[in-house]
Amino acid sequence: MNTIGFLACETTLPGAGQRRGDAFEHDLMIGALEPAFSAKGLELRIIDWEAGLSEFDGIELAMLGTALNYQDKPDAFLTRLDKLAANGIMVCNPPEIVRWNASKTYLRELAEAGARTIPTLWRETVTARGVLEAMDTFETDRVVVKRQVGAGALGQELVSRGSLPPKQWEFGHPAMLQPYLPAIAEEGELSFIFIDGELSHALRKRPADGDYRIQSLYGGREEDYQPTPEEHAASQAIMTALPFDTPLYARIDMLRAEDGALQVMEAELIEPYLYPEQGPELGERLAAAISERVR
Ligand SMILES: Nc1ncnc2c1ncn2[C@@H]1O[C@H](COP(=O)(O)OP(=O)(O)O)[C@@H](O)[C@H]1O
Ligand SMILES: [Mg+2]
Numbered sequence: 180m181n182t183i184g185f186l187a188c189e190t191t192l193p194g195a196g197q198r199r200g201d202a203f204e205h206d207l208m209i210g211a212l213e214p215a216f217s218a219k220g221l222e223l224r225i226i227d228w229e230a231g232l233s234e235f236d237g238i239e240l241a242m243l244g245t246a247l248n249y250q251d252k253p254d255a256f257l258t259r260l261d262k263l264a265a266n267g268i269m270v271c272n273p274p275e276i277v278r279w280n281a282s283k284t285y286l287r288e289l290a291e292a293g294a295r296t297i298p299t300l301w302r303e304t305v306t307a308r309g310v311l312e313a314m315d316t317f318e319t320d321r322v323v324v325k326r327q328v329g330a331g332a333l334g335q336e337l338v339s340r341g342s343l344p345p346k347q348w349e350f351g352h353p354a355m356l357q358p359y360l361p362a363i364a365e366e367g368e369l370s371f372i373f374i375d376g377e378l379s380h381a382l383r384k385r386p387a388d389g390d391y392r393i394q395s396l397y398g399g400r401e402e403d404y405q406p407t408p409e410e411h412a413a414s415q416a417i418m419t420a421l422p423f424d425t426p427l428y429a430r431i432d433m434l435r436a437e438d439g440a441l442q443v444m445e446a447e448l449i450e451p452y453l454y455p456e457q458g459p460e461l462g463e464r465l466a467a468a469i470s471e472r473v474r
Pocket of ligand 1: 323330332358361368386394
């Protein structure tokens with residue numbers, strides 16, 4: 180029996196005090212993986228990534244799972260992943276991918292490799308004037324200001340010409356500015372889940388009425404989605420542009436530009452939620468891909 184680690188954290192593990200508002204996603208992932216893994220002779224060990232090192236004994240491969248609090252302590256997280264890897268555990272996705280994926284500046288690299296990305300201005304800080312400049316550059320009235328390092332839409336701002344921030348306002352984090360793409364509220368964001376480089380399933384995520392963030396914490400909802408061959412190809416092209424070997428899992432989030440083409444919003448390679456409800460075969464696909472790796 181091979182033992183597979185599923186790294187979680189204190190706020191996603193059940194029974195550990197106060198859980199995050201989206202901890203139900205952890206439960207859905209485990210519910211999808213456990214039966215498929217045991218059918219393949221894989222034992223799933225769900226473990227806090229900050230647990231004592233000896234608790235990782237016997238684990239052959241560790242998925243990054245729901246280690247969602249790594250954002251608060253990225254250095255400790257990477258130190259731990261390096262340590263696990265040094266101890267012979269196959270870390271999926273590996274620390275070098277985590278380092279590459281931790282700052283959204285990787286989108287620049289993808290663009291250089293030919294991927295369709297959302298037009299973006301990269302700034303160390305943003306003031307009201309910087310927001311206006313972005314509006315002029317993109318010839319638009321609405322821009323989204325995001326952190327280069329961030330997740331879950333944390334600290335994000337949607338600014339329109341009618342609601343400009345006050346003169347002394349400053350964003351205060353290394354930032355990226357993008358035109359607001361109206362497709363988010365109309366069509367939603369499309370996510371493509373790849374296991375070992377092959378499309379497992381796709382889904383569509385829509386924001387709550389009046390919001391533009393699709394995260395479940397803001398009332399976003401998901402639905403099944405059958406991509407067209409062109410959409411599948413657009414997501415596959417992002418996978419092809421990744422500058423390393425095929426990762427065990429990846430989620431490519433895309434949003435439609437005004438010309439109808441899909442542009443990559445994020446390539447999530449650290450601990451993406453993989454939406455098992457929209458992909459009933461996810462557990463089996465992961466179990467099969469992992470079996471290949473630990474053979
Ligand atoms: N340019 C944009 N146009 C419209 N909506 C956007 C844009 N950028 C981000 N959003 C919304 O904000 C959410 C979070 O942005 P994202 O880039 O995915 O960062 P993260 O998920 O890492 O916080 C997206 O899922 C989407 O709902
Ligand atoms: Mg996102």
